[in-house]
Each structure stands twice: as structure tokens, then as C-alpha cells.
Amino acid sequence: MNIINIEHIAKVYEVGSEKVHALRDVSLRIDQNEYVAIMGPSGSGKSTLMNMLGCLDTPSTGRYDFKDVSVSDMTDNDLAKIRNKEIGFVFQTFNLLSRSDALHNVELPLIYAGISSSERKERARQALSDVGLADRMHHKPNELSGGQRQRVAIARAIVTKPAIILADEPTGNLDSKTGEEIMLLFHEIHGKGNTIILVTHEEYIAEHAARIIRLKDGLIEKDEIVPVRFIPKPKSELQ
Numbered sequence: 001m002n003i004i005n006i007e008h009i010a011k012v013y014e015v016g017s018e019k020v021h022a023l024r025d026v027s028l029r030i031d032q033n034e035y036v037a038i039m040g041p042s043g044s045g046k047s048t049l050m051n052m053l054g055c056l057d058t059p060s061t062g063r064y065d066f067k068d069v070s071v072s073d074m075t076d077n078d079l080a081k082i083r084n085k086e087i088g089f090v091f092q093t094f095n096l097l098s099r100s101d102a103l104h105n106v107e108l109p110l111i112y113a114g115i116s117s118s119e120r121k122e123r124a125r126q127a128l129s130d131v132g133l134a135d136r137m138h139h140k141p142n143e144l145s146g147g148q149r150q151r152v153a154i155a156r157a158i159v160t161k162p163a164i165i166l167a168d169e170p171t172g173n174l175d176s177k178t179g180e181e182i183m184l185l186f187h188e189i190h191g192k193g194n195t196i197i198l199v200t201h202e203e204y205i206a207e208h209a210a211r212i213i214r215l216k217d218g219l220i221e222k223d224e225i226v227p228v229r230f231i232p233k234p235k236s237e238l239q
Helices: 046-053 076-086 102-112 117-130 146-158 176-191
Strands: 002-015 018-031 035-039 061-066 087-091 164-168 195-200 211-216 219-225
Touching (some): 035 046, 076 087, 087 146, 102 146, 117 146, 176 195
Parallel strands (some): 035 195, 035 211, 087 164, 164 195
Antiparallel strands (some): 211 219
16 A cells, blocks of 8 residues: 655755755655665755655645645645654654653643543553553653663654654664664564654664665665565564
8 A cells, every 4th residue: 555655846945045955856655564764965855855754844846645645735734633643753852741751751642632531541551561661651751761762752653553653863862782672673563564764874774674765965866675684583682
């Protein structure tokens, strides 16, 4: 099933009197249960493309269909619903509420979706359990390690059962060992049928994906299916 279909999109920003072409002519399709890495150096357009895919921004020209519906035709409310229900975001900086415990942080998307208190607490508990934090539900971010905070962020991303997980440099603030544990967790999530789009500038992180899209100067330089170069460890080793 096709989830994302982008045709000839471009994005131009006006900075004073200058026009900056962040994306020039990008076309791609992403299907259900794909594991895709988007790579490129600073200024390549990968952050702009991530914002497009996450419905945080709209193209200047071209067409973006999300589940066969044109994003350009959506209202602001429609886009907000897509971002809350269909897309699970994972950021480099975690983006957790510092004064709230892990359970409440994971509940947030469900609160915005109008889910009842009892159901959202149960779903949040399950999501935290799924990422190995069943015993840390009532800890606040400053009581958690960096890897645990990223696990909370991942639990928040999966709690709505979204169509895609969009991860922006998810290991950027972690040491290499903890980053590897987070990537193992993404493999487990992908194995359950989730579509994962990973934005990174690190080659060894991109190698976890089955498809790598390389951007340069606002264009897709290369889009390739890559051989399996990484075998996930059993779940018991992720805890």
C-alpha cells in the first residue's frame, strides 16, 4: 500500500531579497512497512523534505499525496489531525515536557485526540512497556538517562498507532552504544509492521534501513534499495 507519493515538489524560501531553493524537483514514493533513510550534507534539503513529509510545511510547487489525499487541499485542522494521528515524530532533542512524568508525556497525543482518560493511560502504559520502560513510567525526564528519554519519545510516537514513524537524527544526542540500542528498538518497531522514515547524516545509522535516499543541492542524487547489512538482536537484549 502506498502511503506517500510526492511528485516534482519544490520549496523556495524568500530570505530578504534572495530566493533560497531548498528543494528543486523531488519525486518519490514510500510504501507501507518500508524502512527508509534520508541522507545528505547540511544544506542538501533533507530537513525541508522531512518537514514536507511530516506535514509541517507545504511545497511551493508540485504535489504531495498522503494516503491518496492531496496535502495541499487539506485545511490547517486536517493537517493537525494528520500530524497527531498518522505521523509519530521522534526528534534528536527528545522534546519532552520536563515537569511531566513519562506516562503523561506519552499520553499527550491521545489527549489532543480526545481519547478518554482510562483508555489513554492504558495505551500509554502499553507503549512504555513496548520500549522497555515499564518500570520508569512515573519518572520525569531529568530522572532518566538520554537513552531512556529517547525511548519515552518513541513510546509517544507509537502510542497513536500512526501510519509512519518520522525520526529526525534520533541518535544525535546519544553515545554510540545507546544509539545502537535505540536503532535496535526501531528494528523491533519496524518488524511489527510500522513504516519508518529516518533522517540522518550518519552513514552507519542509515545502514539500518532497507532503502537509502541521498539528497544533494535540493535534488535526489540517489535512491537505492540496499542489502541487509544489519541483523537485529533478540528483544531480550534490548532491555
